[in-house]
Amino acid sequence: MKKLFVSVGLVATGVASVHAAFAPDSTDNSKIWSISGTLRGFYDDNYLTTPTKHGSAGLEASPSFSLNVPLQQTEIGVRYTYGLYYYQQRENNGQDPVDQTHQFDLWLDHAFTPRWDTRFEDTVVDAQEPALLTPGASPVAQRVSGDNVANTGTFVVKTEWTRLFSTEVTYVNTFYSYQNHNGTALDPSLSGLLDRDENTIAFDLQWHVAPETTALVGYQYGQVVYLSSEPIAPAPGGGVFKGSSRDNRSHYFYVGAQHQFLDNLTASAKVGAEYTSYYADTSAGSEWSPYADASLIYTYAAGSYMQLGVTQSRNATDAVGVNSNGQITQDQESTVVYGSVNHAITPNLTASAVGKFQYSTYNGGQLNDENAKFYNLGLDLSYAFNRNLSADVGYNFDWYTTAAPGQDYTRNRVYLGVTASY
Numbered sequence: 043m044k045k046l047f048v049s050v051g052l053v054a055t056g057v058a059s060v061h062a063a064f065a066p067d068s069t070d071n072s073k074i075w076s077i078s079g080t081l082r083g084f085y086d087d088n089y090l091t092t093p094t095k096h097g098s099a100g101l102e103a104s105p106s107f108s109l110n111v112p113l114q115q116t117e118i119g120v121r122y123t124y125g126l127y128y129y130q131q132r133e134n135n136g137q138d139p140v141d142q143t144h145q146f147d148l149w150l151d152h153a154f155t156p157r158w159d160t161r162f163e164d165t166v167v168d169a170q171e172p173a174l175l176t177p178g179a180s181p182v183a184q185r186v187s188g189d190n191v192a193n194t195g196t197f198v199v200k201t202e203w204t205r206l207f208s209t210e211v212t213y214v215n216t217f218y219s220y221q222n223h224n225g226t227a228l229d230p231s232l233s234g235l236l237d238r239d240e241n242t243i244a245f246d247l248q249w250h251v252a253p254e255t256t257a258l259v260g261y262q263y264g265q266v267v268y269l270s271s272e273p274i275a276p277a278p279g280g281g282v283f284k285g286s287s288r289d290n291r292s293h294y295f296y297v298g299a300q301h302q303f304l305d306n307l308t309a310s311a312k313v314g315a316e317y318t319s320y321y322a323d324t325s326a327g328s329e330w331s332p333y334a335d336a337s338l339i340y341t342y343a344a345g346s347y348m349q350l351g352v353t354q355s356r357n358a359t360d361a362v363g364v365n366s367n368g369q370i371t372q373d374q375e376s377t378v379v380y381g382s383v384n385h386a387i388t389p390n391l392t393a394s395a396v397g398k399f400q401y402s403t404y405n406g407g408q409l410n411d412e413n414a415k416f417y418n419l420g421l422d423l424s425y426a427f428n429r430n431l432s433a434d435v436g437y438n439f440d441w442y443t444t445a446a447p448g449q450d451y452t453r454n455r456v457y458l459g460v461t462a463s464y
Contacts, residue, residue, distance in 0.1 A: 074112075079105040082459025089129055091184040091440070091451050098131030100139075102459070115154075121147040125169075143169040157202040164195040173418075175218070179357040179376035179400060183416050183442040184449065186232060188221030208248045216240040219269075227273040227282045234272030234285050235360050241265050244294070254302040260312070262294035266358065275407075278368035288372050289322040292356065294333050311336035318356055318373075325369050326406055331356060345386030353378045356405075361446045363408030371407030374414070376400055394422045404445070412445030433460045 080102070087097040108121035125143035133139035146166045153159040168191050172180045175192045194216045202208040217239050225231030244262035251257055268285035275283040296314025303309065316333040320326035337351035359374040380398040387393055398418040404410060422436035440453040 075107070075109045076463060077105070077107050078461060078463035079103070080459055080461040082457045084455060084457035086129070086453070086455045088451055088453040089131075089185070091442075091453055093448065093450050095451075096131065098129040100127060100129045102127050102457070115152060117149075117151040119147075119149045121145075123147075141170055143167070143171075143174065145169070145174070159200055161198045161200075162196070164193070166193045167191065178353065179355065179378050179402070180416065181236060181358040181374070182232070182360050183414070183440075183444075184451070186220065186222065190221055190232075191217075191219045193217045206250050208250070210244075210246045210248065212242075212244045212246075214240075214242045223272070225272050225274070227276045230274040230362060231270075231272060232360060234270045234274045235362060236358060237269040237285065238358065239267045239269060241267075246298075256300045258298045258300075258312075260294075260296050260298065260314075262292075262296075264292040264294070266290050266292075275362050275364050275370050277364075283323075283362075283364075283370050287323050287370065288320070288358075290318050290320045290372065292316055292318045296333055298335075306341040307339070309336075309338045316356060320372050323370070323372070325367070326372050329356075329405060331375050343386065345389075345392065346384060348381070348383045350381045351379070357402075359402070359404065361404055361407070361409050361444075363446075365406075365408045365410065369406050369410075371409050372405050374402040374404050376402040390426045392424045392426075394420075394424070396420045409445055414444035414446065415442070417441040430464055431460065431462050434458075 081104075082102040083099070084102060085097065085099045088095040089098050089100075090096050102125065104123060104125045106121065106123040108119065110119040111117070123143075123145045125141075125145075127141040127143075129139050129141070144167070148162075148164045150162045151159065152161075167174050168189050169175055170185050170187055170190065172182050172184065172186070175186070175190055176182065194214065197213045199211045200208065201210075219237050220232040222232040223234075225234045242262055242264040244260060246258045246260040248256050248258045267289050268287075270285040272285065273282035274285055274287070277283050294314060294316050296312045298310070298312035300308070300310040312333070312335045314333045316331050317328065318331070319328040332354050334352060334354040336353075337349060339347065339349045341347040354375075354377050356373050356375050359371060361371045361374070364370050378398060378400045380396075382394070382396040384392065384394045396418075397420070398416075400414075400416040400418075402414045402416075404412050404414070417440070419439045420436065421438075422434055424432055424434040426432040435458045436456070438453075438455040438457075440451075442452075443450045
């Protein structure tokens with residue numbers, strides 16, 4: 043089950059940073075702690091993610107430590123993963139050849155009673171790759187240099203009131219901070235455009251129609267507050283728009299269901315509508331848009347499984363063009379289709395593939411109703427010599443095309459490496 047959870051998370055974020063998407067699951071459930079280390083060589087033909095390619099060979103080193111403590115009614119876990127990426131071509135050009143990433147995960151599950159349990163999760167990331175910084179619908183498809191921080195905390199309370207009815211209350215807070223500062227109205231920084239605090243709280247009423255079927259009706263409230271005071275665009279009358287000009291509130295209304303067709307086949311879906319008001323910019327008004335989150339998980343053999351899914355929602359964007367009416371781009375509406383396959387060819391040899399397609403439409407400003415498309419594919423072949431040592435080889439492909447000028451690119455990455463764990 044742990045391996046399946048890892049795969050689902052990777053698909054949700056797309057193909058993650060330089061090749062780390064297929065790091066083998068090294069968790070040993072017989073111990074409360076585990077350590078692992080991955081060493082890979084790679085070639086990245088567009089490490090700057092720009093229209094003009096700049097390629098480089100390099101090395102990746104990624105140690106990880108995790109601690110998982112199961113108690114009678116509580117489970118506590120922490121995990122830290124460090125990534126170091128060396129780019130030879132950057133050193134040849136007299137630039138800093140090293141990138142570093144940090145990811146810290148914390149989780150706490152506690153069951154107060156058999157019918158009332160809670161879960162808390164928090165992930166802090168310091169990284170450059172968009173798939174790590176903004177999982178799901180990414181507002182920035184390009185690599186971003188520097189110490190860029192994203193923190194996501196989730197708190198869930200689930201209560202079974204009767205045999206037929208239960209509720210689930212979820213609160214999520216996400217904080218983003220980009221190192222790229224000191225922008226102007228004509229050349230805004232990523233900090234001015236995207237530093238923000240997002241809060242959502244959802245309430246789901248669940249009806250257990252049958253042992254294999256659960257229906258639900260739900261409501262979610264969301265608020266996005268932009269944190270930078272830097273200018274992001276010129277405003278009519280000689281003024282400027284600031285990040286706070288894009289503050290907004292959203293109301294989500296949806297129905298859904300989860301059904302287990304077979305012991306190894308489960309589907310879930312939420313569909314509804316999202317109402318967003320841009321209260322900080324009266325010229326932007328409000329928007330209705332569809333909302334959806336659906337997935338299908340199929341385990342077809344031991345060690346072999348697949349997942350398909352789709353999401354539809356609004357999200358932040360780094361585009362901000364002003365139109366002739368003096369309006370700026372507020373956000374974008376994104377449809378994300380994702381999938382993964384993990385196939386055990388032999389007990390020791392596993393082939394994997396993850397992919398994502400994101401189609402986004404800009405809302406407001408000069409780019410209103412224009413679109414951006416992001417294609418993501420990762421292929422990996424892993425061989426386990428024993429429970430402590432494995433090797434893998436793989437390929438990642440990215441293709442980004444958008445109406446925003448100067449941002450289209452393609453990117454190919456290949457890698458070969460080994461992972462040791464204990």
